[in-house]
Amino acid sequence: MKPDPAKVLETVSMMLIMEFVPQLGSSYAQQALAGSATILAVARDEIDRAAARRIEENRALRRLFATAREVVTDTDLAARLTEAAAGEEGSLLVSDLDTSNQGLRGLLVRLHEHVEALRGDAARRLEAAIWDELRASTERRKTILGNF
Amino acid sequence: MELAARLEAYVVSRLPQAQRVTVTKLDRIFGGGSRETYRFVVDYREDGRDVSRPLILRRDPPASLIETERRIEFAAYKAFHGTRVPVPEPLWLEEDPRHLDHPFFIMEEITGCEASPMKLTGPPWDAHLAKIGRQKWTILGEIAKADPDALGLTGVMPAVTPETAWRHELEHWLRDLDHDELEPQPITRAAIRWLWRNPPPPAQRITVVHADYRTGNFLVDEAGTIRGILDWELAHLGDPLEDLAWGINRVWCWNRDDRAGGLLPKAEAIRLWEAASGLRADPAALRWWELFSCVKGQAIWLSAAREYHDGTNHDSILALAAWMQCNSQDRATLELLGHLG
Numbered sequence: 440m441k442p443d444p445a446k447v448l449e450t451v452s453m454m455l456i457m458e459f460v461p462q463l464g465s466s467y468a469q470q471a472l473a474g475s476a477t478i479l480a481v482a483r484d485e486i487d488r489a490a491a492r493r494i495e496e497n498r499a500l501r502r503l504f505a506t507a508r509e510v511v512t513d514t515d516l517a518a519r520l521t522e523a524a525a526g527e528e529g530s531l532l533v534s535d536l537d538t539s540n541q542g543l544r545g546l547l548v549r550l551h552e553h554v555e556a557l558r559g560d561a562a563r564r565l566e567a568a569i570w571d572e573l574r575a576s577t578e579r580r581k582t583i584l585g586n587f
Numbered sequence: 588m589e590l591a592a593r594l595e596a597y598v599v600s601r602l603p604q605a606q607r608v609t610v611t612k613l614d615r616i617f618g619g620g621s622r623e624t625y626r627f628v629v630d631y632r633e634d635g636r637d638v639s640r641p642l643i644l645r646r647d648p649p650a651s652l653i654e655t656e657r658r659i660e661f662a663a664y665k666a667f668h669g670t671r672v673p674v675p676e677p678l679w680l681e682e683d684p685r686h687l688d689h690p691f692f693i694m695e696e697i698t699g700c701e702a703s704p705m706k707l708t709g710p711p712w713d714a715h716l717a718k719i720g721r722q723k724w725t726i727l728g729e730i731a732k733a734d735p736d737a738l739g740l741t742g743v744m745p746a747v748t749p750e751t752a753w754r755h756e757l758e759h760w761l762r763d764l765d766h767d768e769l770e771p772q773p774i775t776r777a778a779i780r781w782l783w784r785n786p787p788p789p790a791q792r793i794t795v796v797h798a799d800y801r802t803g804n805f806l807v808d809e810a811g812t813i814r815g816i817l818d819w820e821l822a823h824l825g826d827p828l829e830d831l832a833w834g835i836n837r838v839w840c841w842n843r844d845d846r847a848g849g850l851l852p853k854a855e856a857i858r859l860w861e862a863a864s865g866l867r868a869d870p871a872a873l874r875w876w877e878l879f880s881c882v883k884g885q886a887i888w889l890s891a892a893r894e895y896h897d898g899t900n901h902d903s904i905l906a907l908a909a910w911m912q913c914n915s916q917d918r919a920t921l922e923l924l925g926h927l928g
Contacts, residue, residue: 470617474903481910544771551777570926573774577918584911587837587918 448483452476481582492579493536494528500543501526503572507550510565516553519546547572590687591627594644597686598629598693601679605631605638618703618904622657622820623648626696641698643675646691648900656820658682659743661692663795663819666738671729675815697815700806704841707807708849715811716842720850721859722813723805727834728863730816731794731827740795744824749789752825757782757879764886767893774917775885778878781924787875790826791866797822800830801839802848831860831868832876837919838884838912874923881920888912 455476463469505524511517523546528539547569554566595610602608613627625644630637647657657680664677676695684690701707712719735741747755761779764772798821806815834848835856841849847856857868892909894900921927 465614467615467617471903474617474907478903478906478910541770544773548771548773548776551773552780555777555780570921573777573917574921574926574928577774577914577921580914580917582910582914584907585838585915585918586840586843586911587915 445483445487448479448486452479452483455479477584481584484583489533490531490536493533493540494531496576496579497528497536497539497543499572499575500540500547503568504543504546504550506568507554507565510557510561511550511553512557513553516549520550590625593687594627595629597681602629602631602633605633607632622646641696642678643694643696644687644691645694646687647689648902657690657692659822660820662740662743663797663822664694666740666795667730667733667816670733672726672733673813673815674819675817697806700808700814702803702806702817704803704839704849707802708841711809712807712811715807716846716850718811719807719813720846720848720856723802723834723848723850724856724859725863726805726813726816727797727800727830728860728866730797730800730830731860731864731866733795735793735795735824738795741824744795744822747793747824749791749793749826752790752793752829753787753875753879756825756829757882760879760883760886763890764882767886767890769889769892769896772885772889772917774920775882778882778920778924782875782879782882785875787826787828787872788869790828792827793824794827795822796825796827796829798825798830798833800834801836802841802850803839826876827864827866828868828873828876829879831857832873833880833883836877836880836884837922838915878920878923881916881923884912884916885920888916 453476455472460469460473460476463472501524504520508517508520508524511520523543526539528536530536551566551569554562554569591610591613594613595608598610599605599608608629608631611628611630613625616624616626618624622645625646626641627644628639628641630639632638645657645660661677661680664674667674668676675697678693678695680692681687682690701712706712707716707719735744757779764775797816797819799818800816804816804818805813806817808814835853839848840846845852847853850856851859857873860866861868888909891905892913895902895905895909918927
């Protein structure tokens with residue numbers, strides 16, 4: 440699509456703030472429309488990175504699960520990790536990538552809880568790797584809005 | 588009938604001695620995810636003189652960022668009005684929806700002030716940030732020092748004990764989080780497990796907890812004086828460290844540096860609060876409440892996301908709040924757990 444959807448969102452957002460917000464009579468309407476314009480600006484950034492962020496994260500989680508199989512003591516969890524580690528994206532639609540991501544992140548919650556209860560160096564190394572991935576996940580999700 | 592006319596009819600009913608009552612300049616205020624807030628002016632004649640009062644209407648919306656109890660909020664304003672904790676004077680609480688479709692209350696408007704953290708970080712307020720910070724943490728200490736029984740709030744707010752206050756709050760916000768999360772939250776879930784494994788010591792005493800005491804929820808005049816503490820909708824009895832921890836949470840660092848609330852270094856904020864409250868902020872206990880604040884914050888942002896996602900409330904502030912805060916809250920959690928790097 441040309442013009443690019445991202446460009447269109449950026450332009451509409453700017454037009455709303457520069458041209459339409461000042462014409463509104465009430466401060467509530469001004470701030471509500473400015474808020475909506477900000478949403479469009481953030482959505483523009485998110486559209487651009489949405490697929491890349493999910494693909495990168497899903498790959499990172501599958502790699503983590505592949506190494507985790509050797510550490511976990513719960514056979515059901517080990518089987519789920521094996522299956523997830525071998526998984527591939529069936530589609531590159533953002534909605535499909537998101538469904539995969541949610542499944543993988545849900546499995547990560549279960550893995551993390553399990554590993555916390557295990558003893559030994561291997562468990563601690565895996566736990567550290569989980570924290571590394573969680574920290575990386577917040578880098579991937581940074582927006583222009585956040586204070587921290 | 589439009590809102591202004593219905594509001595005028597209500598005000599007339601509450602001012603039976605007044606003549607020529609009119610409501611004008613009704614204008615909705617943006618923000619505030621838990622109530623619809625409007626300012627308006629009521630003019631009337633009483634005892635041979637003309638009166639003009641700027642007032643605030645706080646009305647329950649169909650769905651909100653935070654499910655809250657307006658009766659408790661109104662009681663908190665009443666309790667603190669006229670004390671060393673500045674609040675606007677509350678006037679009327681109305682829970683009958685026939686007047687304005689939803690329950691509401693009306694209070695005095697404190698004029699000539701600003702609350703928005705975006706504006707407080709700019710002129711003329713940015714010249715007074717340290718002064719604002721000193722008042723902010725001292726007033727919070729005054730809230731912690733106040734006797735809830737003497738304020739008449741123990742009959743309104745549910746009772747808790749020093750031993751159970753933390754559990755009561757954690758369970759409350761977990762219910763919201765479990766209900767509202769739209770996707771897995773591995774960082775918050777790890778924090779919750781840590782909180783259960785490492786319970787805090789009993790509260791030093793049970794006090795009124797404002798529960799949303801942060802930059803953005805108080806009014807500041809252009810000389811940098813705090814004139815009113817707002818948004819008491821989450822107020823309850825509990826551990827006073829809950830308020831201190833919430834106020835110094837990283838997500839409120841509006842200047843994007845280390846100053847708590849965008850105002851003062853965290854250590855100074857804690858020192859001021861201790862001096863005003865007469866209480867001690869035990870570092871281990873405070874850390875528990877700081878991490879709890881991250882879980883509570885995430886529950887609120889996820890609730891905002893849920894409301895917008897489900898279409899029960901289309902206010903853009905809900906989407907903005909979720910987009911602005913969810914990831915920052917996760918990073919704040921990682922920092923407290925020592926995993927931000």
